Structure formats: C-alpha cells, structure tokens
Amino acid sequence: MSPPATDSGASSARRSRSGSPDLIASNAGTALPYATRSALHLKGLVPSGVEDFVVQEQRALEQLNTKSTNLEKYIFLSWLRTTNINLFYRLVLHNLKAIAPVIYTPTVGQACQEYSHIYPFLAPPNAVDGLYIPLNEVDNIDEIIANYRESIAEGDEPEITVITDGSRILGLGDLGMNGMGIPVGKLQLYVAAGGLNPDRCLPIVLDFGTNTEKYLDDPLYLGLRQKRPDDPAFYAAANRVVEALHKAFPNMFIQFEDFSTDHAFGLLDQWRNKALCFNDDIQGTGCVILGGFISAVEQAGIPPRDQRILFVGAGSAGVGVAKQLVDYFIIEHNIPEDEAKAMFWFVDSRGMITANRGDKLAQHKVYFARHDNSDTQCKDLEETLEYVKPTALIGLSTIYKAFNEKLLTRMNEINTKARPIVFPLSNPETKAECSFEEAMRCTDNRVLFASGTAFPEYTIPGTDELRVPGQGNNMYVFPPIGLGAVLSKPAHITDTMIYAVSKALANSLNEDEKKRGELYPRIERIREVAAELAAAFIHQAVKEGLAKDDKWIELANATAQGQVSPSPDGRFSAEMLAEVKKFMWVPAETFEQLRECCPHYHHHPMVHQHNQKL
Numbered sequence: 036m037s038p039p040a041t042d043s044g045a046s047s048a049r050r051s052r053s054g055s056p057d058l059i060a061s062n063a064g065t066a067l068p069y070a071t072r073s074a075l076h077l078k079g080l081v082p083s084g085v086e087d088f089v090v091q092e093q094r095a096l097e098q099l100n101t102k103s104t105n106l107e108k109y110i111f112l113s114w115l116r117t118t119n120i121n122l123f124y125r126l127v128l129h130n131l132k133a134i135a136p137v138i139y140t141p142t143v144g145q146a147c148q149e150y151s152h153i154y155p156f157l158a159p160p161n162a163v164d165g166l167y168i169p170l171n172e173v174d175n176i177d178e179i180i181a182n183y184r185e186s187i188a189e190g191d192e193p194e195i196t197v198i199t200d201g202s203r204i205l206g207l208g209d210l211g212m213n214g215m216g217i218p219v220g221k222l223q224l225y226v227a228a229g230g231l232n233p234d235r236c237l238p239i240v241l242d243f244g245t246n247t248e249k250y251l252d253d254p255l256y257l258g259l260r261q262k263r264p265d266d267p268a269f270y271a272a273a274n275r276v277v278e279a280l281h282k283a284f285p286n287m288f289i290q291f292e293d294f295s296t297d298h299a300f301g302l303l304d305q306w307r308n309k310a311l312c313f314n315d316d317i318q319g320t321g322c323v324i325l326g327g328f329i330s331a332v333e334q335a336g337i338p339p340r341d342q343r344i345l346f347v348g349a350g351s352a353g354v355g356v357a358k359q360l361v362d363y364f365i366i367e368h369n370i371p372e373d374e375a376k377a378m379f380w381f382v383d384s385r386g387m388i389t390a391n392r393g394d395k396l397a398q399h400k401v402y403f404a405r406h407d408n409s410d411t412q413c414k415d416l417e418e419t420l421e422y423v424k425p426t427a428l429i430g431l432s433t434i435y436k437a438f439n440e441k442l443l444t445r446m447n448e449i450n451t452k453a454r455p456i457v458f459p460l461s462n463p464e465t466k467a468e469c470s471f472e473e474a475m476r477c478t479d480n481r482v483l484f485a486s487g488t489a490f491p492e493y494t495i496p497g498t499d500e501l502r503v504p505g506q507g508n509n510m511y512v513f514p515p516i517g518l519g520a521v522l523s524k525p526a527h528i529t530d531t532m533i534y535a536v537s538k539a540l541a542n543s544l545n546e547d548e549k550k551r552g553e554l555y556p557r558i559e560r561i562r563e564v565a566a567e568l569a570a571a572f573i574h575q576a577v578k579e580g581l582a583k584d585d586k587w588i589e590l591a592n593a594t595a596q597g598q599v600s601p602s603p604d605g606r607f608s609a610e611m612l613a614e615v616k617k618f619m620w621v622p623a624e625t626f627e628q629l630r631e632c633c634p635h636y637h638h639h640p641m642v643h644q645h646n647q648k649l
C-alpha cells in the first residue's frame with residue numbers, strides 16, 4: 036500500500052542517501068529550530084532568524100514576483116523545486132492559477148525550446164530530475180534503472196512516469212532531448228492537482244536524436260547529435276525501454292506523452308493491454324474535451340444530434356478527441372455509430388479529409404474520411420467551413436490564428452439558432468487557433484469556448500460582465516486518471532474508464548460555474564475535482580473487474596450494493612471520495628510535520644545521535 040497523505044517528506048527522501056545534513060536543511064532551511072541546527076552542526080550556517088513555512092512562502096512569492104518574464108519565473112521555480120521541494124509545492128498549491136501557466140503551458144513550451152540553455156546544473160546523485168535515456172545506451176537500460184534506484188531512497192520506487200521522445204512537443208515540433216521539460220511539467224501537475232507523492236514521480240526522455248537542425252547545430256544542445264532512427268529501430272528501442280521499466284516497476288503507471296502522431300498510436304496499440312499505461316495526447320485530450328463538450332452541447336440550444344462538428348487537425352489529438360465524442364453520441368444519445376461518425380468532418384494540411392482525395396491517408400485518419408462528398412474536394416479550412424456549415428469548430432492543428440476574424444464571424448452567422456462552439460485547443464499560445472477575446476468579439480459574446488492554453492478573462496465592453504474562458508487541457512484529467520490507477524491498480528486502462536472520467540468532469544461544475552455557463556471547473560478547484568474524477572475512475576475500474584487493490588474493490592462494491600451513499604451521479608461514494616482525499620500528498624505545514632512525516636529524518640545519522648542525547 037502506498038504511503039498516506041501525510042507522508043510529506045518530499046524530496047528530502049532522495050537526498051537521504053547522501054547522508055548529508057541537506058536532508059533536513061534543504062526542506063526546512065530558515066525554519067530549522069536552534070536545537071536541530073545544533074544537532075546537525077549547522078550553527079552559524081543559516082541566518083539566525085527562525086521562521087515558519089508561511090513566512091518562507093511569502094519570501095518565495097516576493098522573489099517570484101520580481102521576475103519580469105515568465106521564462107525567468109520558470110527558471111526560478113525550477114531552482115526552488117530542486118532546492119526545497121516542500122516550499123515549491125506550498126507555493127504552487129497556494130497560487131495555482133498564477134503559477135500553472137508558468138510551470139505548464141504556455142511557458143513550458145518556451146522552456147523546452149530553451150531547455151539546453153537553462154539547464155540548472157543538477158548534481159546527481161543528490162539532485163536527479165529524471166531519466167535521460169540515449170538511443171546508444173538502450174542496451175544498458177537495466178544499468179540505467181539500477182542507477183536510478185540507487186539515487187532514490189528505499190520505498191520511494193516510482194509509481195508514475197511520464198515518458199516522451201521529444202518528437203512532437205506541444206505544437207512546437209521535434210525538440211529532441213529538450214522535450215524533457217514536458218514530463219517534468221506534467222508530473223508537477225500530477226503532484227499539485229492529483230496529489231501524487233513527488234518522490235515517486237519519474238520523468239523520462241528517450242533521447243533518440245532530433246531531426247531539427249537548429250538543435251543539432253546548437254553548441255549548448257545537451258542531447259544526442261544525430262537524426263532520429265527509422266521506424267523499426269525506433270520501435271525496437273522504445274519497446275526495450277518500456278519492457279525494462281515495466282519489469283522493474285510492474286505497478287508503475289506509464290503515461291506516453293508528445294510522441295509524433297504515428298508513434299503515439301503505435302506505442303499505445305502495442306502496450307495498452309500489456310501494461311498500466313495510457314497516451315495523454317490521444318486519450319487524455321479526448322477525455323478532457325469530451326467533458327467540456329458535454330456541457331457545451333447542453334448549452335448550445337439545439338438538439339445534440341443536430342451538431343455538425345468540424346475538426347481542424349487530424350493528428351493524435353484531433354482523432355483521439357473525435358473518437359471519444361463519437362462514443363458520447365452513441366452512448367448518451369442512442370445515435371447509431373455510422374450516424375454519429377457522420378456528424379464529424381476533418382481538415383488537415385491538404386484540405387477536407389475524404390476517401391477519394393487522391394492521397395494515401397494515414398491509418399488513423401481513415402475512420403473519419405468522408406465518403407459522401409461526391410466530387411467536392413475542399414482545399415482548405417475556409418472552403419470546408421462553407422461546405423459543412425458547422426455548429427462546432429475544434430482546432431488541434433498547431434496553426435496560430437487559423438480561426439481568423441472572417442472564419443469566426445462566419446461561425447456566428449451560420450449559427451444564429453444555436454450558440455457556436457469554438458475550441459482552439461493547440462498549445463502553446465503561439466500555436467492557438469484564436470484567443471478568447473477574438474472568439475467573443477466575433478460572435479457577439481455568444482461563443483461556447485475552451486482553449487488548450489490559458490487565456491485571460493474577458494469583460495464584455497460597456498458592461499461589468501466578466502467571462503471566464505474554459506481551459507480544455509488534459510491537465511484536468513491525467514492527474515486523476517493516474518491517481519485512480521495508482522490506487523486501484525487495474526491490469527490496464529480501458530476506454531470506458533476514461534469515459535467515466537469525462538462524465539465525472541462534466542458533472543463536477545458547481546452552481547456558480549454552471550450559472551455562468553462555464554464549461555470547466557475553475558482551476559483553483561482542480562485538486563478537489565481531481566479527487567472526484569479519481570473516485571469515478573476507480574469505481575469504473577472495479578466495475579470492469581480490472582482493479583486489483585482490495586480496499587478500493589470493497590469500497591466500490593459497497594457503493595454498488597447501496598451500503599454507502601453514492602455521489603449525485605451515482606459514480607462513486609462519499610466514503611470513497613474521502614479515502615481518495617486522504618491519500619493525496621500535501622506539503623508539510625510546519626517543521627514538526629516535515630520531521631514527523633519524513634521517515635528518513637529519524638534515520639539520519641546526525642538526527643539519530645541527537646535524539647539519543649535527548
């Protein structure tokens with residue numbers, strides 16, 4: 036069983052192997068009481084003021100606020116995370132709305148592009164950010180895993196990993212090893228939103244080269260300076276790594292992230308029934324967008340079956356999202372699959388996707404290729420929009436401003452009877468199809484909107500009406516899916532477990548959010564909502580007979596048998612929700628808590644000596 040929520044020793048555990056006084060000092064710093072300073076031979080090495088964590092946090096926030104750019108803020112926060120992880124997460128959790136766009140999209144995109152330039156000179160074994168696995172060392176993967184094991188404290192085996200090869204980082208393309216910023220950033224959200232223990236999160240980059248000349252020519256580039264391998268070599272190496280990880284840590288949840296689309300589908304197909312894994316860009320994005328889309332369809336003002344949905348972009352994200360929306364129309368609205376599928380059109384870089392377009396469609400596009408277009412071949416988005424006259428426009432194309440003023444205005448004109456749905460979901464901001472303000476202005480403020488990246492709130496001109504844009508980003512769902520998987524330990528993740536999370540997300544809006552017509556819960560509530568979504572996931576995993584953890588099986592069965600009170604939508608019980616919340620990691624509030632909750636503290640040789648003297 037995993038440690039309880041109070042096990043907040045944070046990264047101090049990792050440092051315990053060094054036997055250095057850093058163990059306590061790094062996470063307590065100026066909060067170290069005099070007696071402990073004395074015991075650890077730190078007298079005179081720390082300023083004399085003894086303060087509590089709240090004051091430390093004020094100082095950290097003050098320092099963060101002196102940084103004039105988001106990249107500087109990112110660098111400061113990375114430094115803080117590797118220096119004092121407890122303080123880092125206190126700051127993140129108490130300022131999530133302001134900090135999420137710094138540690139995650141959009142700033143993380145820029146940080147990845149600059150990764151080799153801002154690399155913080157980490158000093159292993161005491162500071163290890165994750166695993167860098169070069170192609171030419173894949174045969175030594177067991178040694179690499181053994182080295183990692185050596186660098187962590189006993190009992191801190193990873194329970195979750197985010198793994199990328201950097202080949203499609205957000206909408207920024209192939210960043211090679213620089214893509215490491217994404218697993219690092221995603222795992223910070225696993226901790227902040229999902230309550231995973233930071234010591235048990237493992238970011239991994241497969242450093243398999245890059246096809247981006249700019250990085251190959253950059254003297255500071257830290258990855259392998261070679262072109263990417265061909266497909267057989269890629270799959271042989273990637274599978275070798277995943278196999279070794281799965282063997283070393285059989286219960287570890289594996290999140291595939293930001294692989295180029297063909298490999299994203301390929302790896303998922305190979306591993307989805309063999310290991311506890313999922314692809315965030317295909318399944319996570321599908322899950323989160325379905326959650327917001329359900330709310331949008333309810334507010335649009337036309338029957339769901341009259342929706343005509345135009346996707347711009349048919350990559351891992353576009354196809355992943357559309358497949359989940361098809362399931363929704365089938366399951367919730369009893370629309371036969373063929374009819375449900377016919378509610379969707381796609382545009383890619385070559386125009387509307389049709390079966391008779393003349394090019395060989397990639398396998399993942401075939402399902403949605405239109406057969407009813409006769410001779411009509413729309414060559415781009417503008418033509419397709421006029422042809423389809425969509426009620427919903429969804430962008431996962433990486434094309435900045437693809438939804439220009441003209442197109443947005445047309446969406447408004449086409450949809451006089453319904454509120455138009457516009458979801459520019461590409462990341463980061465420099466790739467977003469449009470902004471919230473643009474969508475509001477061009478649709479007489481009628482738009483039902485969600486974006487991948489965080490956009491500012493918008494006050495309708497001439498009024499004091501403030502509108503909050505929805506953030507349709509998989510960050511709302513991968514933390515609870517991971518948390519639910521870590522707790523209930525299903526043999527593998529099914530589409531129906533992910534579907535249950537989408538439904539729970541749509542049900543998670545509070546009265547205020549609903550009254551304001553918002554599509555997603557406010558980010559300040561992301562942790563509270565994550566607990567509900569994780570409970571829904573666990574409940575579904577148990578229902579499908581795939582969960583392996585007895586405690587959660589018993590709790591879910593008790594709900595099903597009516598022994599405990601179910602949630603309003605019947606998906607989980609209050610008891611289960613309370614248990615999930617108990618598990619969620621929280622940073623220590625006081626020095627005492629840090630000390631008590633850190634099992635390694637008491638084993639520290641100097642602390643041991645000190646305690647013996649007391």
Ligand SMILES: NC(=O)C1=CN([C@@H]2O[C@H](COP(=O)(O)OP(=O)(O)OC[C@H]3O[C@@H](n4cnc5c(N)ncnc54)[C@H](OP(=O)(O)O)[C@@H]3O)[C@@H](O)[C@H]2O)C=CC1
Pocket residue numbers: 203204205206207295296315316320323347348349350351352353382383384385416431432433434460461462463466486487488507508509510
């Ligand atoms: N909001 C969220 O939570 C998430 C957002 N995303 C974002 O989605 C975007 C796409 O990701 P992914 O699907 O994996 O990437 P891909 O590169 O696989 O997909 C991009 C798609 O856009 C198409 N495209 C490119 N140029 C144009 C154009 N001019 N007009 C129309 N379509 C075009 C491509 O066409 P072709 O196939 O012909 O090359 C391709 O189908 C990224 O920006 C990513 O950040 C991804 C995951 C989650």
Ligand SMILES: CC(=O)C(=O)O
Pocket residue numbers: 140204205206293315316461462487508509510
């Ligand atoms: C959010 C995300 O996973 C992406 O843009 O790739």
Ligand SMILES: [Mg+2]
Pocket residue numbers: 205292293315316
């Ligand atoms: Mg991604």
